[in-house]
């Protein structure tokens with residue numbers, strides 16, 4: 001992709017105006033100029049938010065891996081595509097060139113085919129951050145199989161739910177994974193999950209940690225020997241623009257995760273175009289996003305967006321604290337990283353460790369810094385700007401979601417003046433709206449409301465796997481003819497947006513999106529528990545921490561309360577994963593409820609945050625007396 005960088009604010013406004021006035025012309029030009037198509041589209045856009053139905057580039061034929069791999073071979077075949085940095089700093093980095101990546105993806109695609117995987121089949125990928133994860137994703141896309149990557153920190157129960165929801169036939173995993181000084185038995189987790197997944201007929205296993213694992217006869221196979229035998233050319237499947245590319249699960253307000261479905265052409269066009277502009281990517285750059293590929297950030301901005309641009313994308317297996325808190329900066333220095341993209345929670349954790357970990361390294365290669373996942377607080381923003389960017393690298397605070405596929409609101413470096421805690425301006429093609437509680441749009445500046453998007457963009461999720469009605473109810477029913485994000489936002493005097501946080505039952509902990517419902521479901525599994533309610537409260541590093549209010553079936557002392565707390569967290573770890581463990585658990589006699597029986601989380605949230613006055617109107621409660629009891633026993 002050649003010259004389509006936005007270079008200054010004036011140009012941004014020009015491009016933006018065009019994208020709103022003539023969206024179809026705008027996206028068509030980008031699609032035409034920068035990608036390879038087997039067949040051109042018949043129609044750029046068709047949409048109806050009431051159904052909802054959105055189709056981009058209808059009738060076009062393509063394969064995204066052709067755009068991410070094949071077309072680079074001639075001009076940059078020997079350029080590094082994936083720069084793998086292992087968990088252990090003593091293990092050598094791997095520079096995987098476009099040629100090598102192409103060959104490995106093709107081999108893996110052929111292995112999948114020989115396992116009987118065909119276009120449209122779902123494949124579950126449960127792998128750590130090792131190159132095979134990227135190969136597996138692209139191999140699926142090569143043959144038109146729909147990948148469903150499950151973050152390797154999820155428990156066996158969570159994995160099983162996701163495998164069954166979209167009926168995966170095959171699972172790709174590894175014997176285990178390295179995480180700092182620990183190893184994790186991934187294959188054991190898969191074995192446990194598969195006891196509940198009757199339709200999985202094969203498991204391909206990457207050898208990462210050389211551990212002795214059990215291989216189930218007829219089901220499990222080591223991947224390497226199959227790859228060794230496989231042919232390194234695999235003709236890409238011809239895909240329709242709107243064929244599903246992948247499913248990625250996100251939490252919602254009911255216990256069941258939502259399998260967001262992303263389709264091929266629009267996703268490709270949008271992630272590639274945003275990548276190039278938001279990181280001001282140039283051919284010689286070394287780009288590093290620290291996210292895990294198990295999340296949308298990794299899908300769009302480690303794999304697809306960078307590779308569609310022929311970029312070098314760093315893939316890091318480890319954690320920021322191993323072997324010490326200098327690891328990120330050591331890697332930036334070692335590979336001369338030019339763009340660095342991470343989450344506020346990581347920034348806060350590193351800021352706490354002091355600058356001596358930074359001073360040892362040369363960070364002068366950095367040009368652009370990114371942040372994503374939750375609102376960044378002012379202190380963390382300045383720490384990042386001062387200590388990592390040395391006030392020379394613009395910070396792109398990128399707001400988006402699993403559902404949006406790509407970045408929606410963000411500064412464009414060197415064009416948009418940044419402002420701490422503000423994601424600033426909508427990306428070209430994105431039309432935000434702030435809504436009031438009565439469903440009317442709030443116009444003008446210096447206002448706040450619920451953040452909606454009122455026009456389709458190419459990479460929006462098209463449905464929830466197997467449940468279109470839930471898709472409509474969740475995103476298109478709160479406000480007529482608009483996509484509702486679930487976030488609140490304010491718009492300042494110049495039109496910059498600041499995301500203020502979730503206005504629904506999703507809590508973001510260390511950048512992970514957690515629904516309260518699945519956690520409450522897990523707690524309620526405990527035989528002693530009658531009812532529970534989870535809220536978030538501010539936490540220095542995690543952004544939010546989880547506070548649980550739990551009522552027990554028998555009143556009075558129930559055995560040892562600390563043991564009960566441990567058991568509850570153990571259940572959560574088993575059902576969801578350690579990321580959803582509660583920081584505080586308070587046992588209460590009751591939960592404040594409205595007369596219709598709804599738990600008043602608003603009050604519980606305030607109490608957990610340490611507020612003792614201003615609880616709002618409690619007189620309409622069914623049981624106002626429990627509020628005092630809860631306040632008297634609040635955990636500090």
Ligand code: WT7
Nearest residue numbers: 297372373374375397398399400401402499513
């Ligand atoms: C939610 C989506 C998309 C990448 C990772 C998260 C919050 C995300 C920002 C930001 C303030 C942000 C929102 C959003 N969020 N980026 N820059 N500023 N909040 O994806 O897990 O689908 O979560 O993350 O609340 O709705 P996700």
